Amino acid sequence: GENVEQHPSTLSVQEGDSAVIKCTYSDSASNYFPWYKQELGKGPQLIIDIRSNVGEKKDQRIAVTLNKTAKHFSLHITETQPEDSAVYFCAASMYAGKSTFGDGTTLTVKP
């Protein structure tokens, strides 16, 4: 089955710096890669996603890049703010019933 590895497990940055979280996946059939943000005690919220026919997608301060050949994708957050502090999860799926999640990255943005 699919295996998703996410790195780093914790990340601390200064406010205004950039943060990058990376995920690798094993199943070349995966074609959908969402990223979720989870605040303490709440459910994950989708922040950005990318499909396999696209190499990069951007939404304001957030961007995701996908390298299908190398089977990895990354989340980039620029100009980080304290409210960006949360746990971020990546996922890889062929379809929603077969989504595999990474173990999460705890991002701390220091003011």
Next chain:
Amino acid sequence: DGGITQSPKYLFRKEGQNVTLSCEQNLNHDAMYWYRQDPGQGLRLIYYSQIVNDFQKGDIAEGYSVSREKKESFPLTVTSAQKNPTAFYLCASSEQANSGNTIYFGEGSWLTVV
């Protein structure tokens, strides 16, 4: 507002008891899911349902049961056979279970065994 509602938010269970977590969605989604989240770990799929009256086991179905009698509702029962049930449980839904559909999550339910 459209969304996924889970209840209760916090639940305590005595050993040997079954408990049921409620999940309701008004997004008109066909597919619904239950995930378990343990501290510092990712999300593990317990059960999912692609359509009313149909459901499939996920990766960690043992000790859990579900039903899907209505499109809007997908309750999860944590049975006494689940030996380590203390966790954060997340209900989710998507338009369909196939074709790379986005999964949307509820706010979660904390279950603690006392």
